[in-house]
Amino acid sequence: MKNKIQLSSCSQSAMHISVKEALQQYTDSLEHQGMNWMQWMAECEGARELFAQQINANVNEIAILSSVSHAASAIATSIKPNGRRNKVVITDFDFPTIGHVWRSAEDEFEISFLRQNESGFNTLKDYETALSDDLLLFSTSHVNYYNGYKQNLKEISSCVHKKGGYLFVDAYQSFGQTPIDVKDMEIDFLAAGMQKYGLGIPGIAFLYVNEKIANELTPKITGWFGQVNPFAFDVRGKEYADGARRFDSGTFAMINGYAAHAALKILNGLDMKLVEKHLEVLSDVAKQEIQKTGLESRSQFQLTEKGSTTAVFFTNASEVEQSLAKEGIILSARNDVIRIAPHYYNTEEDVKTAIQALAKQLK
Ligand SMILES: Cc1ncc(COP(=O)(O)O)c(C=O)c1O
DSSP states (O other): OTTOEEOBTTTOOOOOHHHHHHHHHHHHIIIIISOOHHHHHHHHHHHHHHHHHHTTOOGGGEEEESOHHHHHHHHHTTOOOBTTBOEEEEETTSOHHHHHHHHTTTTTSEEEEEOOOTTSOOOHHHHHHHOOTTEEEEEEESBOTTTOBBOOHHHHHHHHHHTTOEEEEEOTTTTTTSOOOTTTTTOSEEEEESSSTTSSOSSOEEEEEOHHHHTTOOOSSOOGGGBSOGGGOOTTOOOBOSGGGGGOOSSOOHHHHHHHHHHHHHHHTSOHHHHHHHHHHHHHHHHHHHHTSSOOBSOOOOGGGBOSOEEEEOTTHHHHHHHHHHTTEEOEEETTEEEEBOOTTOOHHHHHHHHHHHHHHTO
């Protein structure tokens, strides 16, 4: 985007030229070829493959869905209580959609919410104390959407597994800005979409299901793409595909697949450790700059416990977002905070300029 400072990756990252071209390629295929199923499918499968690589999974451990809500619903409707093990614990970190999904299944599971402390985080000790031996599944976010708090997934998965439960990770706010290795972190389920730090657009999301678990689950939200052979055209049949592919359902959102494939080529070409380092530097710049103003940060964490997002308190956050957009500074409001969310392409100067503009809004 020319002549603007885009710092809204917690909501929508800047559009890369190759994503724009990919969107154009899809519309060109409609206009000039009418139909090109082979290519459309190849783009979506290419995106699946690159997403798998990005999180160190096998391609058969990834389902292509439409949103993170869809991914959470896919698990909530396929997992079963196991004897007395029926407790599903959600954190207050979780994006509201996760609560809505699991509460819709409260006739089947005992659902409880784990409160976050006043500074907006939980410690491992909190989890060790709160999770009991009848835990079925623990859901939490890798990076918090509101304040950017980043959790240590390896420690959390070890704690959850000691209690005998599964770990579901909502990685929508971390995917694309920090390394994720589902094998090393021993994650059971992970969902992420492309719109935020993923450099893509909404309408497509991926669900990772560990291969050791996937075939034990029978999806209820399903369809022909989740079958062993979608092209068997056997209306009476029901034979789920192997692995996470059983969670695919209907025709993929093709244009979103094009965008996701292009975005993932860019992401996978970056060194995610360097991206994370760069964003830590920008977080530090944001912290120093905020201290020079009367702004109130809601992201007072150690840099290693923080994703890119720095949240600043404003009672009229939405108005402030609109006002700064008029100055060409794109930030993202949520509730009572404005989020400054740089990506690998942002500079220290971008962050300073945004914070100085925010400080003027206090007057
Ligand atoms: C952490 C997190 N999870 C889930 C969602 C919602 O995702 P979707 O709209 O794809 O269901 C958001 C949206 O902001 C989010 O930040």
